[in-house]
Amino acid sequence: MTGVPASATGGTGRPTPRGKLGAAAVDQASLWNIANILTMIRLVLVPAFVVLLLQDGGHDPAWRAWAWAAFAVAMITDVFDGHLARTYNLVTDFGKIADPIADKAIMAAGLISLSALGDLPWWVTAVILARELGITLMRFWVIRHGVIPASRGGKMKTLAQGTAVGMYVLMLTGPLATLRFWVMTVAVVLTVLTGLDYVRQAVVLRRRGLAAERAAAERSEAAAR
Structure with a gap:
């Protein structure tokens, strides 16, 4: 055991040059960049939005207002995470997969919930x-x-x-x-x-x-x- 991840050795068992190892470390840390964090927040907001929307049978104006707030925040993060990722070169494989999933999840949750409530x-x-x-x-x-x-x-x-x-x-x-x-x-x-x-x-x-x-x-x- 050398303590060096396989990805950092290129699969050969030999540590890569310091510059490449540093780049690999940066790539790993980039998972937690601001764009990805916003995407994660949007994913968390999906179940929170549904719970708020369906409280008290789904027809309480106060709970619906809170649900709208959660939905609005999710929509706002959708605008900013993509922009930040492209502007500051924060594009990651996680973001490419999670961002469209989060977009479709929040929209699908809203549509299905509203139809289930008879509003749409x-x-x-x-x-x-x-x-x-x-x-x-x-x-x-x-x-x-x-x-x-x-x-x-x-x-x-x-x-x-x-x-x-x-x-x-x-x-x-x-x-x-x-x-x-x-x-x-x-x-x-x-x-x-x-x-x-x-x-x-x-x-x-x-x-x-x-x-x-x-x-x-x-x-x-x-x-x-």
Whole structure:
């Protein structure tokens, strides 16, 4: 036992140069950077949000206000953790996996809870969640050909969904209740339209990737002759 982690020896049993060992130590410590901490907070807020929302049968205005506060904090951390990670080079493998999980978890928790309480039609929840799951699977489907970037429409969709769900969490009445209906309508429309656009991008990306692979194979065959 040398006391040096296998990752720091490169798997050879010999310690790496000091500079590389230092870099490895920095990489390990980077797991606890501010961006990842915000993501972890958002993950913790998911069950807390659900518990607050469902207190006293789910129809107590005070508990709903606390639930809205938890949801709002989660949405705010979603804005800042990605920005901080990109700006200060704090991107980690943990963040790449946990950030989208936290995003979808808080939104799914809100939609399902609101539908279970009878405040939001189940078909709205089904459309939004089916779109999110479908796009996630589609990203994996084409990942070897490239990455589908987040579009401006996708960001608007996320903003509309967050705003609409937040308004439904609050027990609004009168004109505000009417307004939240239309905000949710916009969110659903953007959800469908951006989903169709992602499908188009995925098909184009896959076709280009397959064409590039065929061209590379033909060049290899020609060079081997």
